[in-house]
Amino acid sequence: MNLKQLAAHLGLSQTTVSRALNGYPEVSEETRKRVQQAADQHNYRPNTRAKALATGRAMAIGHVIPLSSRHEMMNPIFGDFISGAGESYSNAGYDMVLSLVADKEQSSAYHEMVAKRNVDGIVLHAPEMRDPRITLLQKIGLPFAVHGRATEITTPYSWLDVNNRSAFQRATDFLLDLGHRRICLVNGQENMDFAFRRRRGYEAALTARGVEIDPQLLFADEMTEVYGYETVRRTQRLDDPPTAYLVSSIIAAFGVRRAIEESELVMGRDISVITHDDDLSYLRNGADVPVFTATRSSVREAGRKLAQLLITQIETPGSPPLTELLEAELTVGRSTGPAPNRT
Amino acid sequence: MNLKQLAAHLGLSQTTVSRALNGYPEVSEETRKRVQQAADQHNYRPNTRAKALATGRAMAIGHVIPLSSRHEMMNPIFGDFISGAGESYSNAGYDMVLSLVADKEQSSAYHEMVAKRNVDGIVLHAPEMRDPRITLLQKIGLPFAVHGRATEITTPYSWLDVNNRSAFQRATDFLLDLGHRRICLVNGQENMDFAFRRRRGYEAALTARGVEIDPQLLFADEMTEVYGYETVRRTQRLDDPPTAYLVSSIIAAFGVRRAIEESELVMGRDISVITHDDDLSYLRNGADVPVFTATRSSVREAGRKLAQLLITQIETPGSPPLTELLEAELTVGRSTGPAPNRT
DNA sequence: CCAAATCACCAAAGCGCTTTGACTGATCAT
DNA sequence: ATGATCAGTCAAAGCGCTTTGGTGATTTGG
Numbered sequence: 001m002n003l004k005q006l007a008a009h010l011g012l013s014q015t016t017v018s019r020a021l022n023g024y025p026e027v028s029e030e031t032r033k034r035v036q037q038a039a040d041q042h043n044y045r046p047n048t049r050a051k052a053l054a055t056g057r058a059m060a061i062g063h064v065i066p067l068s069s070r071h072e073m074m075n076p077i078f079g080d081f082i083s084g085a086g087e088s089y090s091n092a093g094y095d096m097v098l099s100l101v102a103d104k105e106q107s108s109a110y111h112e113m114v115a116k117r118n119v120d121g122i123v124l125h126a127p128e129m130r131d132p133r134i135t136l137l138q139k140i141g142l143p144f145a146v147h148g149r150a151t152e153i154t155t156p157y158s159w160l161d162v163n164n165r166s167a168f169q170r171a172t173d174f175l176l177d178l179g180h181r182r183i184c185l186v187n188g189q190e191n192m193d194f195a196f197r198r199r200r201g202y203e204a205a206l207t208a209r210g211v212e213i214d215p216q217l218l219f220a221d222e223m224t225e226v227y228g229y230e231t232v233r234r235t236q237r238l239d240d241p242p243t244a245y246l247v248s249s250i251i252a253a254f255g256v257r258r259a260i261e262e263s264e265l266v267m268g269r270d271i272s273v274i275t276h277d278d279d280l281s282y283l284r285n286g287a288d289v290p291v292f293t294a295t296r297s298s299v300r301e302a303g304r305k306l307a308q309l310l311i312t313q314i315e316t317p318g319s320p321p322l323t324e325l326l327e328a329e330l331t332v333g334r335s336t337g338p339a340p341n342r343t
Numbered sequence: 344m345n346l347k348q349l350a351a352h353l354g355l356s357q358t359t360v361s362r363a364l365n366g367y368p369e370v371s372e373e374t375r376k377r378v379q380q381a382a383d384q385h386n387y388r389p390n391t392r393a394k395a396l397a398t399g400r401a402m403a404i405g406h407v408i409p410l411s412s413r414h415e416m417m418n419p420i421f422g423d424f425i426s427g428a429g430e431s432y433s434n435a436g437y438d439m440v441l442s443l444v445a446d447k448e449q450s451s452a453y454h455e456m457v458a459k460r461n462v463d464g465i466v467l468h469a470p471e472m473r474d475p476r477i478t479l480l481q482k483i484g485l486p487f488a489v490h491g492r493a494t495e496i497t498t499p500y501s502w503l504d505v506n507n508r509s510a511f512q513r514a515t516d517f518l519l520d521l522g523h524r525r526i527c528l529v530n531g532q533e534n535m536d537f538a539f540r541r542r543r544g545y546e547a548a549l550t551a552r553g554v555e556i557d558p559q560l561l562f563a564d565e566m567t568e569v570y571g572y573e574t575v576r577r578t579q580r581l582d583d584p585p586t587a588y589l590v591s592s593i594i595a596a597f598g599v600r601r602a603i604e605e606s607e608l609v610m611g612r613d614i615s616v617i618t619h620d621d622d623l624s625y626l627r628n629g630a631d632v633p634v635f636t637a638t639r640s641s642v643r644e645a646g647r648k649l650a651q652l653l654i655t656q657i658e659t660p661g662s663p664p665l666t667e668l669l670e671a672e673l674t675v676g677r678s679t680g681p682a683p684n685r686t
Numbered sequence: 687c688c689a690a691a692t693c694a695c696c697a698a699a700g701c702g703c704t705t706t707g708a709c710t711g712a713t714c715a716t
Numbered sequence: 717a718t719g720a721t722c723a724g725t726c727a728a729a730g731c732g733c734t735t736t737g738g739t740g741a742t743t744t745g746g
Contacts, residue, residue: 002702013726018704028724045458049395050702053731058392060440067426075426076625079418083410086443095461097403098439100429115388118438224625225597251625254568254597261604282419282567282594345732356696361734371694393732396701692743699736706729714721 001042010038021046048095052118060095061310062119064109064133066126067102076251077299078125080280081147084303085123092311094120107136114142121314123147123306127193145310145322147302148193158313158321160306164194167295167328168201168246171274174293174330175244176209179339180272184217184242186231186252195220198248198276223248228255236263243339244272250283253292257335272336276328290333297328344385353381364389391438395461403438404653405462407452407476409469410445419594420642421468423623424490427646428466435654437463450479457485464657466490466649472536488653488665490645491536501656501664503649507537510638510671511544511589514617517636517673518587519552522682523615527560527585529574529595538563541591541619566591571598579606586682590618593626596635600678615679619671633676640671 007017012031020027020035027035038044052058063082082096089096097119101109110133113119121143124133130152137144138157146159175183185202188195199218206213216238221227228247232255235242247253253275260267267273277285277294279301285292309322350360355374363370363378370378381387395401406425425439432439440462444452453476456462464486467476473495480487481498488501518526528545531538542561549556559581564570571590575598578585590596596618603610610616620628620637622644628635652665 004702014703015726026724043454043458045455047396047702048459048461049392049401051704052392053390053396054703056731065426065429067430075422075623076419078422082441083408083418083443086408086441087410090443096441096443098425098429098441100426100433100439111386112388115386116391118391222625224627226627226629258601258604261601280418282565284567284569286569347732357733358697359695369694390732394734397732397734399701690744696739709726
């Protein structure tokens with residue numbers, strides 16, 4: 001059933017039917033009701049493609065996901081972010097189209113999206129510090145919003161980010177307050193902007209207390225379980241091993257915990273751990289009392305908000321870029337305690 | 344730059360330009376080259392919406408993801424599956440559109456997709472044993488393919504599945520061969536079809552050896568880390584605790600391992616563990632030697648293949664449903680060993 | 687040498703929708 | 717009574733593409 005048929009069926013013109021369904025005022029209430037009813041009855045839905053062609057709006061938003069292994073780390077996060085964003089989209093009537101592309105085809109993928117005009121806007125994931133994709137999208141002129149930020153790009157654009165610096169600074173402060181001085185940073189890959197900011201926060205806290213930054217305690221890699229495990233094994237063999245670990249992901253934190261327990265030590269007594277917790281739906285940080293002390297910020301919530309932000313931007317053309325900075329909460333669990341007295 | 348402009352620029356008709364670009368024979372090689380060049384130079388891409396409207400093909404495939412908590416478990420899997428599917432799509436020139444919908448709106452979501460005509464086919468995730476969505480899609484007549492199967496639906500449809508029954512039967516056999524008799528099944532929610540089949544495999548192996556099935560050792564729930572942990576804690580308090588665990592997901596297996604290590608036991612010596620391993624890119628089963636003995640089947644590969652299967656089906660209309668059954672490999676890691684002698 | 691076939695191209699219709707501009711009666715102010 | 721206003725409706729153009737059904741020009745075959 002299409003518009004034409006529906007109109008014929010009702011003995012009205014396509015114009016009137018279209019206007020009735022789209023809530024234009026120049027249609028009498030009576031006809032509007034009649035049209036609405038017939039539409040419902042025949043389960044009529046306007047053909048998206050025709051509508052898109054006529055209006056110039058695709059009612060869809062694109063996510064370009066890099067396939068490269070370097071970015072693989074965003075995978076665990078991805079599901080939750082997407083489902084948050086999806087909620088906002090479906091509320092606003094947008095579809096979400098995903099493009100998975102190999103790294104080198106990235107820029108052409110963006111060009112293609114804009115040339116093919118099948119999306120009204122784009123969400124950009126996992127930005128690096130000077131991410132060329134941002135400049136590219138600015139040039140192209142398609143609305144976009146970034147999940148995260150790019151430190152070295154100064155021209156304004158829309159983004160939503162967690163305050164990674166402040167979160168890690170507070171976490172480090174928390175450990176310092178407990179008397180820890182040897183704090184190991186188990187960070188994500190530091191070409192990713194968020195990881196860079198986290199390190200800045202960590203360093204700022206140490207510096208503020210006059211604690212020297214020991215490069216031996218600085219790690220940056222893909223945030224896997226094994227990475228967390230290995231890092232603890234390695235650092236505990238140092239002459240002056242760390243008494244605390246600040247971990248960038250709950251997945252790596254699992255590895256950290258495994259290494260601790262394997263060494264017959266007790267987490268929260270012998271060694272303290274704080275992790276960042278993206279509040280993933282399938283990797284909850286314990287039930288009632290959190291297992292880990294954590295800087296928590298729901299990535300699902302971030303998805304929801306970022307999508308909303310992009311939609312607003314799309315629907316109010318000419319508006320200036322929108323930004324939002326979320327603060328992570330520091331929730332205390334059982335993985336932290338006073339630094340043990342070394343004798 | 345659109346077709347019309349490009350044609351004008353070249354001094355040709357739209358027809359000729361269109362045909363040249365789409366490889367029709369009735370265009371001289373010379374003009375084709377000229378057109379191709381101009382198109383490249385101006386970075387011309389046909390407008391998807393117009394093309395879709397004209398051809399009736401959307402060049403897009405829909406994934407409807409249920410948002411309900413009951414299905415949350417598919418989240419960790421989801422990212423990998425999608426990225427596999429995405430590879431196939433982008434090779435074949437399809438877009439992927441995701442719809443996240445609340446449970447109760449499921450059926451209307453499918454109707455909407457078909458009425459709005461913005462996809463050429465649908466991938467269905469996480470089927471239950473008698474999944475109403477399958478019957479619905481059969482009725483609607485839109486091409487679709489299922490990741491998994493629905494035991495109780497007999498009319499043919501396209502699917503791709505891992506041989507869950509045989510995988511779990513072999514895994515159970517393996518444990519039985521090692522002398523284990525008390526084997527605990529840490530399964531996923533058994534309204535999901537795959538979980539049901541896994542239990543069947545487990546039961547078949549036990550029955551074949553005349554080992555009694557103890558309901559106290561049968562568990563089914565969302566596959567979280569905590570679930571694995573709790574299950575071990577609980578079962579180790581039994582009078583005759585299990586000496587082996589057969590686990591449905593590597594995430595739950597992490598919890599199992601944690602509980603074992605916390606009890607001062609050694610995995611692989613005191614207690615054996617086999618897990619199903621979806622070969623997730625961010626949760627690798629160890630590096631060289633796998634940590635866990637596992638039934639392994641890459642969910643990413645499944646995504647790739649299922650997408651391919653659906654595309655074939657879409658592009659050869661009238662073809663009978665396609666199906667593919669993947670066998671999981673049983674890889675031996677360090678988490679299994681002979682059953683300890685009870686004295 | 688002429689009809690038939692082939693080649694290279696084109697004009698125009700159509701996909702299903704929105705939107706512009708025009709057209710009726712009816713209502714209103716003068 | 718008369719022109720202006722307005723509510724309700726419609727025909728037709730247009731969005732950017734594909735595809736049908738041509739048309740002349742060239743080649744081919746008898």
